Amino acid sequence: MDFGNILINAFGELISPTTAAYALAALGLAVHFGYSGLLNFGQAGFMAVGAYGYAISTLTFGAPLPVAVLVALVSSVVFAIVLGIPTLRLRADYLAIVTIAAAEIVRYIVTTNGLTEVTGSANGLAAFEGSFYALNPFPQGVYNIGPLGMSERNLWIRVVAWTIVVLACLTVWLLMRSPWGRVLKGIREDENAVRALGKNVYAYKMQALVIGGILGSFAGIIFTLPRGAVQPANYATELTFFLYTCLLLGGMATVLGPVIGAMIFWVVLSLTQGLLYGAIEIGAITFLSNVQAGQLRYILVGVALMLLMVFRPQGVLGNKKELAFA
Amino acid sequence: MIEITSSASVEIRLARPTVEVYTLITQPMPARIGGMLLLALGVFASVLLGAPTAHSSPPSAVSVTQRASQVTPAPAPAESAAPENFTDRVSGVLRGVDGPLGGVTVTVSGNGFDGETTSADNGFWQIGVPEQGTYEVLLDENSLPEGVELAEGQANPRTVTFAGTSNATTLFLFGEGIVSQSTSFWDDLAERAVAGFSFGLLLALSAVGLSLIFGTTGLTNFAHGEMVTAGAVLTFAFAAVGMPAPVAIVLAVLGGGLLGYVQDAGLWKPLRRRGTGLVPMMIVSIGLALALRYIIQFNFGGATQQLPGSQSTAISFGSVSISQNNLTSLAVSLVVILGVGFLLLRTRIGKATRAVSDNPALAAASGIDVDAVIRIVWVAGGMLAALGGILWAYYRPGVSYNMGQQILLLIFAGVVLGGLGTVFGALIGSVLVGLFVEISTLWLQADLKYVGALLIMILVLLFRPQGILGRRERIG
Amino acid sequence: MNDEREIALGGGGPGCRKRDPIVVARKVTRSFGGINAVDVDYLEVPRHKITALIGPNGAGKTTLFNLLTGFDTPDSGEWEYDGSPLAKVAAYKVARMGMVRTFQLTKVMGKLTVMENMRLGATNQPGESLAKALFKGIWGAREKEVTAQAEVLLAKFKLDTMRDEYAASLSGGQRKLLEMARALMVRPRLVMLDEPMAGVNPALTQSLLDHIKNLKAEGMTVLFVEHDMHMVRHIADWVVVMAEGRIVAEGPPSTVMKDQAVIDAYLGAHHDVDLGDSTGFERLEEELAHDDESVVGTAGEGLIGHTITELHGAGEPGPATVHAEEKKP
Structure with a gap:
């Protein structure tokens, strides 16, 4: 078992674009759930809308990069509004069911054979990342970040992804310290009280839903770019639940919590995978196959989600006194 | 919805651990907070204990775990696989009106690779391929049993493309029964x-x-x-x-x-x-x-x-x-x-x-x-x-x-x-x-x-x- | 500030006309599963007065509140506030028009600080619009004003020492005070209080009653729900009695208390109602006898008036405000 390699892999996860995508999407959930109390169980849907919006506009319409990103964002805004109209007047549990249903509807629609021309159905779409890498300012070569060597493409996507994460964190922080954020926190606790103070609760919830959705959409693009492919199976409901795990790990009503949560999530997954696979390789564990070792990690995710919610709902960074759902 | 049936030998092998898990979870536990922790530990322990008999996984399980590992940025297992034991495969089940069709020859070609196999008694066939991509699948109609024909409109040969998973499946439909019938709307x-x-x-x-x-x-x-x-x-x-x-x-x-x-x-x-x-x-x-x-x-x-x-069997009440x-x-x-x-x-x-x-x-x-x-x-x-x-x-x-x-x-x-x-x-x-x-x-x-x-x-x-x-x- | 003119035009009685109504409701009905929770034929609420809405449990008081403020939709009926029709107007718009309510089960944001609760109430905050929220330069100035306004109110309600505490750490009575103070941040013209005295310990009850009187003194109209009619005797100018969804009597407190319909409503529907916990109320009556002094400020000055110095006659401070210092800006 090569501990050095396992640690390097774990470090790789720390700065991987997938971690950045999870951080962004979880930050969107923090805006939804942590700050506004909107129980959005359809963040995977927002990510899918972003990823497909980008891929379809690039492939089917030949849109240049900025237009494709814009299309992705506008689609997620429209999705948020369409979703918000029926649900934002409802109780939290209804909202949860409707958002999860909406995300599944998106997934069914991009999977259907009737739209294969546009969405590629179950196979998904590929080869849309060219315009993104064409903008790469880094010359060809191998770049080292700490112990990790990577190509100029991998460096470029990481730089872009984490820049977006930093900007998004800054924006959310600015928003949440403002009176606007205060209204949201008020809504999280008691929307009728806020309504009685003359605030248009519905509009605030809609704005929060849209902002979190835009973050989800960005996350979808970042998630899909390094893979060079977008497939419906990646946007199933589990994705949303993994995001909730990240959010709860870090602290749901904090700005940096989702980012740190996503990092912990992926580093722990990588470490457990490395250790389990390593142990299987050297014969220390004989009763697990590699496939089962992979599944075991997801069992742990589920157990971790339960334990977190029960024993430390404020996460690593959160303040229990500020936690609306303690 | 298309589901892939896997071979019967796999079914028996998998069955036992499932039972063990449930008997373990159902052990009496204190009904306090600690109970939850115990439950979690019990679940974890039962998973480990339940594992030994389930060593290898059935072929189509690969596709599912592969799906999970796409969410994980784990190194793709395909790279380390030995050439004679490809992790990517094209597979399917041949099933006629009267049951599964064994002994039918299927060939897969493409990406500089050719493979041939015959279907098992349960109709299952699979061919490992070196890489994901697009392949042409040909079913040898001469090897079909007497009286069985491909249903109308079934392409043969046909092309199969991997959907990012390690398993690409294709179904050949046989016989008259599956050809869409024209019935009245009502x-x-x-x-x-x-x-x-x-x-x-x-x-x-x-x-x-x-x-x-x-x-x-x-x-x-x-x-x-x-x-x-x-x-x-x-x-x-x-x-x-x-x-x-x-x-x-x-x-x-x-x-x-x-x-x-x-x-x-x-x-x-x-x-x-x-x-x-x-x-x-x-x-x-x-x-x-x-x-x-x-x-x-x-x-x-x-x-x-x-x-x-x-x-x-289907039962008919009028139409x-x-x-x-x-x-x-x-x-x-x-x-x-x-x-x-x-x-x-x-x-x-x-x-x-x-x-x-x-x-x-x-x-x-x-x-x-x-x-x-x-x-x-x-x-x-x-x-x-x-x-x-x-x-x-x-x-x-x-x-x-x-x-x-x-x-x-x-x-x-x-x-x-x-x-x-x-x-x-x-x-x-x-x-x-x-x-x-x-x-x-x-x-x-x-x-x-x-x-x-x-x-x-x-x-x-x-x-x-x-x-x-x-x-x-x-x-x- | 003592307008002694008659409130009603041409005698009292259920549904009578008022000289200067601020709210007029006609044929407002609401039923839950076949039971008429509210069936109000005609009701006017007099301006610049304290009106008490009393009645036994289940009389429909809170439901009427919900209907008037847009938190519930009636089956039929129309009502207007200050001349503008309010049927089908959203609750938040009703509040913006100056008709602000509190809730029977106190709704303070326990996970926000007392000051943040107060700031939440203020109107016209540019920082509450998404586009401007990013730039503190735009909303910073208004935030300072809001904070100053909140500090004056908190001092008045003796909550200033709790300024930076999470509201969850306040006692039940302090939460009631905070909710009322927060409602005042909206600068309402009509304040609707749903059982402001419920669950408040006697020492705070008295200061709450004083605060309600002060609201009138500052030019606001008050409509409050109370379960117990003896609580209202000394502060209400007008009493409306509801039973089984209908208005069974209204008039000045002294008249209403003697009204047979009221006694029937209470005794008929609610035999165990405490018509007079005499010892407690006698003490309260005495303390309120000189309550003219408790009225501070003038009608034109408004709430934020920095000339407001302190409250007199607010009674003994509640247990949680013992350490409150008198603020003398």
């Missing part, structure tokens, strides 16, 4: 309606349990889908160790009840004692759903298996035909639901349940043992979900680790349509969902049939948020 409608009614009633079984649990505890249980899966998987496991199907089904339903009991005693009751809010409990149920789903996959594998007697299984399922769910309705309306415990559902505090004040009622509701809910899962396994047909998750949203849709927490609303809502899902296939692509039902749920919420039978609530 016949189609009647047939879909009967199927939808059957589907709706099996949904209702699970939905009634979900609704009862919501009514008495306020919990929106996202782990209900796994309780559905548990019923089917347990039946499969009991049948695989040699029990006759009826015994296996009864035991599985009892097992479902046990699962409900253990969940309540080990997890939900301590959480209620702690005064945990409803939203945190909902998220806990998601964690539980994830854990249970992967525990089931861990032991059962990712493949779809069949319960005994999953193939049944409407329904499969024997669907008809049985319809009758069973109808009887069970009428039974549940009778219990709720006429018996002491049923009345107590409705009282708790209406107002737990008042019920407690009037001497009803609320905890006992909730315990019974969990057991009953678990049994109903398990039965629903078994019927769902016959309806699809097939048992898979995520089958419950597939209908969870439809169960929710039924419950929400009827009104959260109202038992008879859940019944009506589920039947409507079932009918809608099946009838919508007259116009919609079959792979979109759940979309219609989910959209209807959203629309109903727009105009009547409390559902069909629900009540509006007072504010302030």
Whole structure:
């Protein structure tokens, strides 16, 4: 078992674009759930809308990069509004069911054979990342970040992804310290009280839903770019639940919590995978196959989600006194 | 929906660990907070202990784990695979009207690779390929048994493209029976309606349990889908160790009840004692759903298996035909639901349940043992979900680790349509969902049939948020 | 500030006309599952007065509140506030028009600080619009004003020492005070208080009653729900009695208390109602006898008026405000 390699892999996860995508999407959930109390169980849907919006506009319409990103964002805004109209007047549990249903509807629609021309159905779409890498300012070569060597493409996507994460964190922080954020926190606790103070609760919830959705959409693009492919199976409901795990790990009503949560999530997954696979390789564990070792990690995710919610709902960074759902 | 049946030898091998997991989880545990920790540890331990017999996984499990590892940025296992043992494969099942077709030659070519195989006795064939990509698949029609021909319009050769998973499947359809027949619209409608009614009633079984649990505890249980899966998987496991199907089904339903009991005693009751809010409990149920789903996959594998007697003959009533299984399922769910309705309306415990559902505090004040009622509701809910899962396994047909998750949203849709927490609303809502899902296939692509039902749920919420039978609530 | 003119035009009685109504409701009905929770034929609420809405449990008082403020939709009926029709107007718009309510079950944001609760109430905050929220330069100035306004109110309600505490740490009575103070941040013209005295300990009850009187003194109209009619005797100018969804009597407190319909409503529907916990109320009556002094400020000055110095006669401070220092800006 090569501990050095396992640690390097774990470090790789720390700065991987997938971690950045999870951080962004979880930050969107923090805006939804942590700050506004909107129980959005359809963040995977927002990510899918972003990823497909980008891929379809690039492939089917030949849109240049900025237009494709814009299309992705506008689609997620429209999705948020369409979703918000029926649900934002409802109780939290209804909202949860409707958002999860909406995300599944998106997934069914991009999977259907009737739209294969546009969405590629179950196979998904590929080869849309060219315009993104064409903008790469880094010359060809191998770049080292700490112990990790990577190509100029991998460096470029990481730089872009984490820049977006930093900007998004800054924006959310600015928003949440403002009176606007205060209204949201008020809504999280008691929307009728806020309504009685003359605030248009519905509009605030809609704005929060849209902002979190835009973050989800960005996350979808970042998630899909390094893979060079977008497939419906990646946007199933589990994705949303993994995001909730990240959010709860870090602290749901904090700005940096989702980012740190996503990092912990992926580093722990990588470490457990490395250790389990390593142990299987050297014969220390004989009763697990590699496939089962992979599944075991997801069992742990589920157990971790339960334990977190029960024993430390404020996460690593959160303040229990500020936690609306303690 | 296309499911891949895997070979029978795999089925036996997988069955045992599934049983072990459940016996381990059901060990008595203290009903305190520590119980939850114990549950978690127990789950973990049982997973490890349950593992030894499930060493290798069936072929199509690869595709599922591959899917999971796409979410993981793990190094692709394909790179390290030896050339003669490719992890990427093209596969399929050849099944004619009279059963599986063995000994049929299939060739795969493309990307500078050629492979040939013959199908096994159960009709399964697979060819490992060096890389994912597009391949041409040719079925040698001369090798088909006497009297079997490819159905009309079946492309041969055909091209198959990997969908990012390590397994690409293609189905060849045979014989006259599968060629689309031209029937009148009304016949189609009647047939879909009967199927939808059957589907709706099996949904209702699970939905009634979900609704009862919501009514008495306020919990929106996202782990209900796994309780559905548990019923089917347990039946499969009991049948695989040699029990006759009826015994296996009864035991599985009892097992479902046990699962409900253990969940309540080990997890939900301590959480209620702690005064945990409803939203945190909902998220806990998601964690539980994830854990249970992967525990089931861990032991059962990712493949779809069949319960005994999953193939049944069609019975015709005039121009409407329904499969024997669907008809049985319809009758069973109808009887069970009428039974549940009778219990709720006429018996002491049923009345107590409705009282708790209406107002737990008042019920407690009037001497009803609320905890006992909730315990019974969990057991009953678990049994109903398990039965629903078994019927769902016959309806699809097939048992898979995520089958419950597939209908969870439809169960929710039924419950929400009827009104959260109202038992008879859940019944009506589920039947409507079932009918809608099946009838919508007259116009919609079959792979979109759940979309219609989910959209209807959203629309109903727009105009009547409390559902069909629900009540509006007072504010302030 | 003592307008002694008759409130009603041409005698009292259910549904009578007022000289200067601020709210007029006609044929407002609301039923829950076949039971008429509210069935109000005609009701006017007099301007610049304290009106008490009393009645036994389940009389429909809170439901009427919900209907008037847009939190619930009636089956039929129309009503207007200050001349503008309010039927089908959203709750938040009703509040913006100056008709602000509190809730029977106190709604303070326990996970926000007392000061943040107060700031939440203020109107016209540019920072509450999404586009401007990013730039503190735009909303910083208004935030300072809001904070100053909140500090004056908190001092008045003796909550200033709790300024930076999370509201969850306040006692029940302090939460009631905070909710009322927060409602005043909206600068309402009509304040609707749903059972402001419920669950408040006697020492705070008296200061709450004083605060209600002050609201009138500062030019606001008050409509409050009270379960117990003896609580209202000394502060209400007008009493409306509801039973089983209908208005059974209205008039000045002294008249209403003697009204046979009222006694029937209470005794008929609610035999165990406490018509007079004499010892407690006698003490309260004495303390309120000189309550003219408790009225501070003038009608034109408004709430934020920095000339407001301190409250007199607010009674003994409640247990949680013992350490409150008198603020003398």
